[in-house]
């Protein structure tokens with residue numbers, strides 16, 4: 319199918335973009351998720367505001383111990399090493415396994431978070447890294463911890479009229495240990511269960527279990543999981559409602575593998 323007719327707008331700055339959205343325009347970035355919605359006519363906006371040319375929308379800046387990653391930064395740029403240091407190495411490895419290179423060339427970290435598919439990679443990984451979303455609305459910037467950003471399937475904590483401008487991630491020491499495991503039936507498919515574990519010296523390990531058709535489950539203190547991966551994975555997954563036995567087994571395996579990889 320082809321999309322219904324729409325107007326194309328290219329805002330020149332952020333206030334222009336906010337005005338367009340206030341007037342009912344749908345924001346678009348890489349259109350890797352928006353495109354299918356338009357083609358299937360699940361979305362029929364009168365206007366699409368193409369955010370890609372906004373200043374500072376793509377790219378990475380370092381301020382002290384925080385990395386600020388523009389929401390318009392593509393998965394490909396992250397794969398190619400635009401994010402420095404230990405965080406960059408972790409994120410490059412994650413980006414490399416998102417879809418295929420043509421999708422990664424256009425798809426962006428911000429578009430992915432705003433789309434809020436529970437199976438999307440950044441939805442799982444960024445809460446584990448302790449990230450924060452930077453939303454911009456008519457009243458200015460608002461900081462939203464990524465652990466609480468995705469609220470459900472295609473549902474985020476962005477308020478009406480807000481745009482996702484950037485994400486911030488704390489710099490990690492080189493000694494930080496990372497485990498990430500996702501189960502896909504074939505390369506390029508969305509995950510059926512994803513788990514991540516971050517271990518930093520002198521801090522409680524943080525874990526995330528995601529891609530289970532709901533918001534990511536963030537375990538801020540995952541010491542019990544590290545101590546007893548099998549028992550704790552069974553307990554954690556047992557509390558998730560509505561999983562088939564197969565999905566439950568894959569989710570437990572994801573947690574166990576993530577712990578193993580980070581140990």
Ligand SMILES: Cc1cc2nc3c(=O)[nH]c(=O)nc-3n(C[C@H](O)[C@H](O)[C@H](O)COP(=O)(O)OP(=O)(O)OC[C@H]3O[C@@H](n4cnc5c(N)ncnc54)[C@H](O)[C@@H]3O)c2cc1C
Pocket residue numbers: 344345346347348349350351352353369389415416417418421424425426427428429430432433437438439440476480481482483506507508509
């Ligand atoms: C074949 C295929 C396979 C894929 N496989 C994977 C995969 O394995 N893992 C994975 O994580 N993803 C996967 N994706 C999704 C891909 O990562 C997309 O890049 C991502 O979901 C959306 O990013 P985008 O920049 O294209 O956003 P868009 O498609 O432009 O927008 C997505 C949604 O977010 C809104 N939006 C966009 N930008 C903003 C903003 N700044 N503020 C507020 N709202 C905004 C739009 O209105 C729309 O609702 C796949 C996509 C395809 C087509």
